Each structure stands twice: as structure tokens, then as C-alpha cells.
Amino acid sequence: MVGMRGAYGGGGYSNGNESRPLGAAAAAAAAAPMTTSTEIASMAVHKVAQPPPQSTASKMKARVKETFFPDDPFRGFKGQPLGTQWLMAVKYLFPILDWLPGYSLSLFKSDLISGLTIASLAIPQARICYSLFHASASPP
Numbered sequence: 001m002v003g004m005r006g007a008y009g010g011g012g013y014s015n016g017n018e019s020r021p022l023g024a025a026a027a028a029a030a031a032a033p034m035t036t037s038t039e040i041a042s043m044a045v046h047k048v049a050q051p052p053p054q055s056t057a058s059k060m061k062a063r064v065k066e067t068f069f070p071d072d073p074f075r076g077f078k079g080q081p082l083g084t085q086w087l088m089a090v091k092y093l094f095p096i097l098d099w100l101p102g103y104s105l106s107l108f109k110s111d112l113i114s115g116l117t118i119a120s121l122a123i124p125q126a127r128i129c130y131s132l133f134h135a136s137a138s139p140p
Contacts, residue, residue: 054062065072073092077085091098 077088080088
């Protein structure tokens with residue numbers, strides 16, 4: 001194939017003009033021996049150990065925990081004093097308490113512009129969908 005010699009180990013890039021000399025690096029790569037399939041087969045194979053056996057109850061507990069808390073938000077609670085645990089729980093339930101102290105007027109302006117932009121698109125779209133649905137759902 002024209003232009004594909006370099007990709008398949010034949011040397012430098014070729015555009016069909018075979019008389020063009022190759023660069024020193026490309027010539028060295030062309031002269032290097034190719035790796036054969038027996039050499040690849042003899043290379044070391046990394047094995048992965050099987051996980052330790054688990055009881056059915058521990059498997060079920062892990063699945064339920066992953067279903068309801070996929071990011072394990074309570075991981076940081078271990079080893080913390082009770083007051084810190086309560087504060088972390090309240091911040092988990094009400095995330096505004098976590099980011100509100102760092103919120104500024106410039107962020108509010110950006111959020112306001114974003115909200116108005118989305119509203120200018122979503123409200124007319126919702127009205128059109130509503131009118132189409134009720135026009136097709138009305139009895140004869």
C-alpha cells in the first residue's frame with residue numbers, strides 16, 4: 001500500500017516514490033530484526049491472583065453499599081470525633097454549606113446569566129411541547 005510502509009515496519013514514509021533514500025533512523029529501523037511470534041510467546045506473562053473468598057452476606061453487603069453509596073461518602077468519618085462526624089453528615093446532606101463560604105458576587109453574576117440563558121430556551125420549548133401534547137390528546 002502506498003504510504004503505509006512505515007506503519008508496518010518497512011522503513012520510512014513512502015508516497016510511492018521508491019527511489020527516495022531513507023533517513024538514518026529509518027534505515028536502522030528497517031535493518032533491525034523483527035520480533036517473531038515465538039519470541040512474543042516466550043515473554044513473561046503476568047498473572048493476577050484470585051480475590052479471597054467471601055461469604056454470601058459480605059457479598060450482599062458490598063453490593064447494597066455500592067448501589068446506595070457508590071462513592072462511599074462516609075469513608076472519611078472513621079476515626080473522627082463525634083462533632084466532626086455530625087458536621088460532615090450535615091455538609092453531605094446540605095452541600096450548600098460546603099461551597100457557600102467561598103461563593104462570590106462574580107460567581108452569582110455568572111450563575112444568573114447561565115440561568116437566564118437556560119430559561120430563555122427551556123420555557124418556550126416546554127410551552128410548545130405542552131401545546132402539541134394537548135392538541136393531540138384532546139378528544140374529538
